[in-house]
Amino acid sequence: MKTPIVDFVRAYARSNTLRLHMPGHKGVLRLGMESYDITEIKGADSLFEANGIIAESEANASSLFGSGATFYSTEGSSLCIRGMLCLALLEAKKRGETPLILAGRNAHKTFLSACGMLGLDVKWIYPSRGESYLSCSINAEKLEAMLIGMDMKPTALYVTSPDYLGQRCDLAALAEVCHRHGILLLVDNAHGAYLHFLPEPIHPMDLGADMCCDSAHKTLPVLTGGAYLHLSAALAETFRGQVRGALSMFGSTSPSYLILVSLDQCNRYLAEGYREQLAGYIAKLENFKAELAAAGYHLIGNEPLKITIDSKAYGYYGDELAELLRNGGIECEFSDGDYTVMMLTPDLGDEALEKIRKCLKAIPQRSAICETAPRTCMLEAALSVRDAMLAARERISLDLAVGRILAAANVGCPPAVPIAVCGERLTEEVINAMRYYGIDEVDVVIE
Ligand SMILES: Cc1ncc(COP(=O)(O)O)c(C=O)c1O
Incomplete structure (x- = not known):
């Protein structure tokens, strides 16, 4: 090549x-x-x-x-x-x-x-x-x-x-x-x-x-x-x-x-050997994931190079588990209250798996946390995305936001997935969902 x-x-x-x-x-x-x-x-x-x-x-x-x-x-x-x-x-x-x-x-x-x-x-x-x-x-x-x-x-x-x-x-x-x-x-x-x-x-x-x-x-x-x-x-x-x-x-x-x-x-x-390297690594990762499952970890997803732990099922919040991994010298891609996500590549080799194995196996399983994440809310669009994006706006506390129209999808990155979309009218339910994900202020349209 x-x-x-x-x-x-x-x-x-x-x-x-x-x-x-x-x-x-x-x-x-x-x-x-x-x-x-x-x-x-x-x-x-x-x-x-x-x-x-x-x-x-x-x-x-x-x-x-x-x-x-x-x-x-x-x-x-x-x-x-x-x-x-x-x-x-x-x-x-x-x-x-x-x-x-x-x-x-x-x-x-x-x-x-x-x-x-x-x-x-x-x-x-x-x-x-x-x-x-x-x-x-x-x-x-x-x-x-x-x-x-x-x-x-x-x-x-x-x-x-x-x-x-x-x-x-x-x-x-x-x-x-x-x-x-x-x-x-x-x-x-x-x-x-x-x-x-x-x-x-x-x-x-x-x-x-x-x-x-x-x-x-x-x-x-x-x-x-x-x-x-x-x-x-x-x-x-x-x-x-x-x-x-x-x-x-x-x-x-x-x-x-x-x-x-x-x-x-x-x-x-x-062009030069990646396919073979990837195939070998994916096979190892499949075994590794099976081993984690046998140790009590509940994994979700069907993307081969990600390990996504449903942390609450193991008795920890996602951020808590990510912190324990951090203390063990492992920085994850993403965590929130519910999940801990790791992204791997073949270049990481066997040592990386060994390090994750050691760290995760040293964490004692606790009884599952039953509190569930809020479900995605269906909201009424009061304005188009464009009109809301370009509207005059103010930043207010989430406590005052019921009934207001969202002006900006103010979500952090990662994961940068909006909980509500600009132009939508905020309800009590979506405000609770935002609170759950750590948002405490929103940009709303001045009507
Ligand atoms: C699902 C998804 N789409 C798009 C993007 C944007 O990608 P980039 O950071 O390469 O611009 C990201 C970034 O995190 C993402 O997670």
């Missing part, structure tokens, strides 16, 4: 050229990586008008993922989500449809802000009873029933799979329903770039998605910010010449070459 961006940047770094261009560090080493941090000099190509080394590297990524086309982002999946929704909007306009997106309620807050910026309306699919607000299992029957009941046909279905807790939807079944109804399937696969490289690939593009984003940086050895936007072959043809424009509407004109270099280098990593 060729690495044209890595080769160019390395050669430039070695050339001892006097850098009379940006960035201001001029390649002088203070942190140590400055010599690779270049700008769009001759030969370096340009991310949103790529036709040189960046285009070549993206084509390599596309062939590795088996997509119709793959585009790099140095601003995470967040940029890809905005680009993807912009393309959905173009598709709606082309079809003469009023742009409407049907979306799983556990969407990341970037989805919301993108809908607000683009003026897209959203119809929500809510989680089933008993599911965390971080998950939203949508199956083919639920989708079919939803579509039949809608007065207006949506342009696209937008789902988050895998979600923060490591739950995946049956994307193949959803793709079949979407395509039969003539709607696009868009997937937030921020947590699942590696899924294409499993012995049985289950990446959204393998299962019929039309577009998806992957945060390469979340599960592959890529610097923070590196991400992919993948398009199916059909959509790559439909949007030929339009994708970079859609991304550039929201992206910085100074993409990081450090991130581009690491995306390029990752192609070689994926």
Whole structure:
């Protein structure tokens, strides 16, 4: 596998050229990586008008993922989500449809802000009873029933799979329903770039998605910010010449070459032995998860590289368990009152499993905590997401918020999944849910 961006940047770094261009560090080493941090000099190509080394590297990524086309982002999946929704909007306009997106309620807050910026309306699919607000299992029957009941046909279905807790939807079944109804399937696969490289690939593009984003940086050895936007072959043809424009509407004109270099280098990593390494590690992880289950831990989710502990079933709050792991020298990806989430990769090897094993096995099981998390609330939208986002607002205590219209999805990251959506009128129930998740102030619209 060729690495044209890595080769160019390395050669430039070695050339001892006097850098009379940006960035201001001029390649002088203070942190140590400055010599690779270049700008769009001759030969370096340009991310949103790529036709040189960046285009070549993206084509390599596309062939590795088996997509119709793959585009790099140095601003995470967040940029890809905005680009993807912009393309959905173009598709709606082309079809003469009023742009409407049907979306799983556990969407990341970037989805919301993108809908607000683009003026897209959203119809929500809510989680089933008993599911965390971080998950939203949508199956083919639920989708079919939803579509039949809608007065207006949506342009696209937008789902988050895998979600923060490591739950995946049956994307193949959803793709079949979407395509039969003539709607696009868009997937937030921020947590699942590696899924294409499993012995049985289950990446959204393998299962019929039309577009998806992957945060390469979340599960592959890529610097923070590196991400992919993948398009199916059909959509790559439909949007030929339009994708970079859609991304550039929201992206910085100074993409990081450090991130581009690491995306390029990752192609070689994926091409040279990753599949085998991943298969071996997943087999070990399955055994490891079985061992934890036998020790009394209740694990949820079906994403191979995540370990999600339903901590209360073991007698601890999620944050409490995360703190015990922290004391043992292990920092988890995420925890809340209910769950503790760890993200692993094959590079961590056996020592990491041994460290987790030792730490978790030293924690005595207690009787289960029965207090359940609040369920996801269905709320009335008093304003569109866009109108609420752009409205005059004030920040008030949650105690005073009943009946007010939410102006901003003020959720922390992680997990950045809004409990209520901007434009919705707040009820006692949702305020209690916000309190449960540690929110004590909200931005509301001044009416
Ligand atoms: C489900 C999900 N989607 C999208 C994003 C945004 O990804 P990025 O941080 O790569 O912009 C995140 C980030 O945590 C996420 O968890």
